[in-house]
Amino acid sequence: MSAAAAPEETPSLATWLGFVLMCVGMFMAILDIQVVATSLPTIQEALGITPDAMSWIQTAYLIAEIIAIPLTGLLTRVFTLRWLFTGAVSVFTAASLGCAFSGSFHMLLAFRVLQGFFGGLLIPVVFSAVFLLFPSRLHAVATTIGGVVAVLAPTIGPVVGGFITNTWSWPWLFLINIVPGIIAALMTPSLLPKQRMDLGELEKLDLFALMLLAVSLGSLELGLKEAPKGGWLSSNCIALLVLSASCLTLLIQRLLASGDPILRIGSFQRRSFTLGCLSSFCLGIGLFGSVYLMPVFLAFARGHDAFEIGKIMLVTGVAQLVAAPLVTALDGKVDARVLTAFGFALFSIGLAASAFQPPTADYQEMFWPQVVRGVGIMFCLLPPTRIALGDLPPAEVADASGLFNLMRNLGGAIGIALIDTVIYGRVTLHAQAFRDRLMAGDTATAKAIGLAPELLRNRPRGVTEEQAIAYVRPLVEKASLALCVNEAWAMLAGVALLGFVLIPFARNKPASLSPRMMALEAAQPALRRRLDQLGPRPR
The missing domain is CATH 1.20.1250.20 (MFS general substrate transporter like domains)
Incomplete structure (x- = not known):
């Protein structure tokens, strides 16, 4: 089964269990934001962080996360759904361990960036799995499982963070990720359907477009953080938002000219x-x-x-x-x-x-x-x-x-x-x-x-x-x-x-393709690459 193959008509129990473990990984990534927020004063005192720098513990995570999310499609095509999740949850778990044993602000910040980037991959990959692993008749069930996890994590985050802070010490905010992270990393490769990697997709990676994406989203996040205190018309806020808009404009132009090597923004035509x-x-x-x-x-x-x-x-x-x-x-x-x-x-x-x-x-x-x-x-x-x-x-x-x-x-x-x-x-x-x-x-x-x-x-x-x-x-x-x-x-x-x-402006009944047509359309990129490898047709 390739990364874009049609889903199995009757998913196996192993596929369902693998999907549940993917939801556990997403739950960890979302929960991590909330539990850390409740204990920022405790972390600040323990590591001697200045009040002005304290918010960067969260900001670094959020910026890295928001940059990673739109890269999920490209990375899924390269590494497949199975190995992308396994790699992301493995690095997220290792970064959580690094955060727990950080002895300085800068060390904690570095591991929070790693956490945020790979945690950001864990969120959209679950919603991709709903449509890549399950037939349409099971989409509602799978989406419900993922949806409940996605909205439950920020709801119970404060009580979990408050309990951990009051009962144990702040490193346990990160150590609670270790056991479920290890279980998910070890079990999902054997549970999710096998897929074929396509490392050739990496050759299409436009590093300049990737840089524009990172600068645009990062400066937008910083501008939104600066606006409430400094004012939306402050020089810093305007500079950051203008930088974000400029990079986004250049990025869109580049993506349209090169066939969306990073983001398939053509989907917005639907x-x-x-x-x-x-x-x-x-x-x-x-x-x-x-x-x-x-x-x-x-x-x-x-x-x-x-x-x-x-x-x-x-x-x-x-x-x-x-x-x-x-x-x-x-x-x-x-x-x-x-x-x-x-x-x-x-x-x-x-x-x-x-x-x-x-x-x-x-x-x-x-x-x-x-x-x-x-x-x-x-x-x-x-x-x-x-x-x-x-x-x-x-x-x-x-x-x-x-x-x-x-x-x-x-x-x-x-x-x-x-x-x-x-x-x-x-x-x-x-x-x-x-x-x-x-x-x-x-x-x-x-x-x-x-x-x-x-x-x-x-x-x-x-x-x-x-x-x-x-x-x-x-x-x-x-x-x-x-x-x-x-x-x-x-x-x-x-x-x-x-x-x-x-909502009323959305189409009433989306024009869905038959499973056979969907599989045929999904196979077209691989067929084109195969034809390119064979060379030009003889005249």
């Missing part, structure tokens, strides 16, 4: 794939944004630690698990557009419901919005995958899966930057408005921030003005943050609505 990617982009903004926004509110407005935050956020994960069988049963039987539109409608409602939460909101107030979001996410994840990738020939699936997953990650990066922009840019304005109303004696404002109205009218005896200000300031800051968080929730709800609006 309307279903393009709209599927746009819906994935909208989902990324809402999904990663909500997973980021809840800990911000619960930590700074409610004062919860990482473990408590994780327990509250488990509601979303449980809702996803409960909804998964329902989505699987409906996917393939109901128009994917209907399911996706329903999912984005639910997702938008769940996001909008959080836009009205008070500063004292906690588990009870967050329960039902999380349930609605969790159910909606599953409908937003599985059917759009079928819209985007379901009608592609096997030869295009690996590249298209990389682009599809890249759009979701880009959406997440942009969503978090927009959220930070709202929080950094508006929290001071809200705080000033609260102070002005309090100075004017507005009792409604006093109640809104949790201050007894009688304290506003009459300062207790023996309490100085400085002491009163010190008492009121945290209340004002928390109330201001809560308002900013609500505005960010409303923004995410608007993006989800945009995803809802896009």
Whole structure:
């Protein structure tokens, strides 16, 4: 079976087990981002990292990951699905061991780059496997397994990271990857179908195009990181975003001129794939944004630690698990557009419901919005995958899966930057408005921030003005943050609505090829290479 061959009509148990192990590898890669985020202060103290440099522990991982994702298609054609996953999970596991035993910031940073790059390969390769290993009648089941893993990892990440930090030491954040990584690396070569490598694809690798891709995505990630604090119109942010756009323009021109040696961007000519990617982009903004926004509110407005935050956020994960069988049963039987539109409608409602939460909101107030979001996410994840990738020939699936997953990650990066922009840019304005109303004696404002109205009218005896200000300031800051968080929730709800609006424009029934035609189209590249080797035809 070649890398682009038609899938087996009845996959063996070994194929299913190999796919599950691939999902374990993807789970490790996604979980690693979340568990490390909860323990950055602990790592900073242990290695003596300066506050300004601490964020690079995450940024280095994310930049390497986002560069690796679109390369998955090329690397799958070169090394095959089986050996690409095995190599990626092996290096990811070894890098995790290196992170655990890092004695300095620079050593940790180097291993995080390795982790991020090879972890980035583990994510799209799973969604490629859905269409390369299984026939269309099993796509819903396989996509559900991969989808649940993809969305469950960031949901339980805070509770896992908080538990490890509170119970053990920070190296265990990386050591938990070792055993499952070794098992996956050792077992998958014998479980996944055998495929033939095509090292000749490496000859097509355009190093200049690869450099343009790395610079474009890397500078975009850095620009999005810089924008909230320095401002979108700051010189650094503009320079990075202009550099990213310039490199992307050159890259597209080069790819179109050379036949897409790295990325098959020609897939965007298919309307279903393009709209599927746009819906994935909208989902990324809402999904990663909500997973980021809840800990911000619960930590700074409610004062919860990482473990408590994780327990509250488990509601979303449980809702996803409960909804998964329902989505699987409906996917393939109901128009994917209907399911996706329903999912984005639910997702938008769940996001909008959080836009009205008070500063004292906690588990009870967050329960039902999380349930609605969790159910909606599953409908937003599985059917759009079928819209985007379901009608592609096997030869295009690996590249298209990389682009599809890249759009979701880009959406997440942009969503978090927009959220930070709202929080950094508006929290001071809200705080000033609260102070002005309090100075004017507005009792409604006093109640809104949790201050007894009688304290506003009459300062207790023996309490100085400085002491009163010190008492009121945290209340004002928390109330201001809560308002900013609500505005960010409303923004995410608007993006989800945009995803809802896009869906009707997708094709109703993708024009899928028959298995025989798909196999014939997939075999064409190999036939062309064989003819080239035979030389020109005799006249």
